[in-house]
Amino acid sequence: MDIAQLSERIVKGDRRALARAITLVESRRDDHREAAVELMDRLKDTGRQAMRVGLSGTPGVGKSTFIEGFGMFLTAQEKKVAVLAVDPSSARSGGSILGDKTRMERLSRDPRAFIRPSPSQSQLGGVARRTREAVSLCEAAGFDVVLIETVGVGQSETMVAEMADLFVLLMAPAGGDELQGVKRGIMEIADMIVVNKADGDLKAAAQRTRTDYAGALRLLRKRPQDPEGFPKAMTVSALEEEGFAEVWAEMEALVDWRREKGFFDARRAEQARHWFREEVRHALLAQLETGDAKARMERLADAVARGDMAIAAAAREMVAGLGDA
Numbered sequence: 001m002d003i004a005q006l007s008e009r010i011v012k013g014d015r016r017a018l019a020r021a022i023t024l025v026e027s028r029r030d031d032h033r034e035a036a037v038e039l040m041d042r043l044k045d046t047g048r049q050a051m052r053v054g055l056s057g058t059p060g061v062g063k064s065t066f067i068e069g070f071g072m073f074l075t076a077q078e079k080k081v082a083v084l085a086v087d088p089s090s091a092r093s094g095g096s097i098l099g100d101k102t103r104m105e106r107l108s109r110d111p112r113a114f115i116r117p118s119p120s121q122s123q124l125g126g127v128a129r130r131t132r133e134a135v136s137l138c139e140a141a142g143f144d145v146v147l148i149e150t151v152g153v154g155q156s157e158t159m160v161a162e163m164a165d166l167f168v169l170l171m172a173p174a175g176g177d178e179l180q181g182v183k184r185g186i187m188e189i190a191d192m193i194v195v196n197k198a199d200g201d202l203k204a205a206a207q208r209t210r211t212d213y214a215g216a217l218r219l220l221r222k223r224p225q226d227p228e229g230f231p232k233a234m235t236v237s238a239l240e241e242e243g244f245a246e247v248w249a250e251m252e253a254l255v256d257w258r259r260e261k262g263f264f265d266a267r268r269a270e271q272a273r274h275w276f277r278e279e280v281r282h283a284l285l286a287q288l289e290t291g292d293a294k295a296r297m298e299r300l301a302d303a304v305a306r307g308d309m310a311i312a313a314a315a316r317e318m319v320a321g322l323g324d325a
C-alpha cells in the first residue's frame with residue numbers, strides 16, 4: 001500500500017481514502033499497524049482543526065435522532081460533519097449498541113457527512129485508541145465537526161472526553177428524583193447537558209429537568225476553562241429539529257472563548273500527552289504477549305508456582321529483561 005498516496009488523497013478530502021485509512025488504523029495486523037503509524041505521522045502537520053464534540057447518553061435518549069438532525073443542520077450550513085463512535089459493547093461481545101446500520105440513514109446519504117461505526121476491538125482501550133486516530137484522520141480530511149458518540153456507561157465517556165474539545169451529555173426528561181441518576185463524575189466532564197424530547201407531552205417535564213440540571217451544575221466548582229454560564233443546561237427536540245441553532249451557538253461560543261484564552265490548545269496538548277502514554281502502556285503490555293517475553297513470563301511463572309522463586313524477584317527479573325528484547 002502506498003502510504004504517501006493515501007495521505008495525499010485524504011488531505012484532498014477523498015472519502016474512500018479516508019474510509020480505507022480508518023480500516024487500516026483499526027487493523028491488528030503488524031504490517032498494517034506499521035503502515036498506520038507512518039500514515040499518522042505524515043498527516044500530523046496538515047494544520048487542520050475540527051471541532052471535536054463528544055456526545056453521550058443512555059440508549060433510548062435520542063442520540064441517533066439528535067446526531068442525524070444536528071448533523072443535517074450543520075451540513076445545511078456547508079459544514080462537513082464526521083460521526084464516529086466508541087461503543088463499549090463492541091469490545092465485550094462483538095455486538096454493538098451503536099453500530100446499527102439503519103441508524104442515521106438521511107445523514108449517511110448526505111455528501112457532506114461521513115459516518116463510521118465503532119471499531120470492534122477486544123478491549124475498550126483498543127476501541128478508544130483507534131477512534132482517536134480516526135478523529136485525526138477526519139480532521140486531516142478537512143471535516144469541520146467530528147462528533148464522537150458513546151453510551152452512558154462510565155469508562156467509555158471518560159475516554160471520549162479525553163479525545164474531544166467539548167463534551168455533551170444528552171438526557172431525557174425525568175421526574176425530579178431521577179436527577180441523581182447522573183454520576184457526579186459525568187457532570188464534571190460535561191460542558192453541556194442537553195435535555196432532549198422537549199416536545200408534546202414531554203415538553204414541560206423537559207423544561208423542569210433542564211432547570212434541575214442547571215441548578216446541579218451551578219453547585220459544581222467553577223472550572224478555569226469555562227466562560228461565564230458554563231457548563232450549561234439546554235433543551236432540544238431532536239425529533240422536531242428544534243433547538244439545534246441554540247446548541248450550535250453555545251458550542252461555538254465555548255470553543256471560541258477557549259481558543260482565545262489558550263485553554264483549547266492547552267487541552268489538546270494535555271490530551272496528546274495522555275494518548276502517548278496510553279500507546280506506550282499498551283505497547284508494553286502487548287510485548288508481554290508475544291515471542292520471547294511471553295515464553296520467559298511462562299518460565300518465571302512456573303518457577304514462582306513451584307516455589308523456586310519469590311514473586312517479587314521473578315517480577316523484577318521479568319521487567320529487567322524487557323528492554324533487551
Ligand code: GDP
Nearest residue numbers: 058059060061062063064065196197237238239
Ligand atoms: P439512542 O438509542 O440514544 O440512539 O436513541 P434514538 O435516537 O434511537 O431514539 C430513541 C427513541 O426516542 C426513538 O423512538 C425516537 O423516535 C425517540 N426520540 C428521539 N428524539 C426524540 C425527541 O426529540 N422527541 C421525542 N418525543 N422522541 C424522540
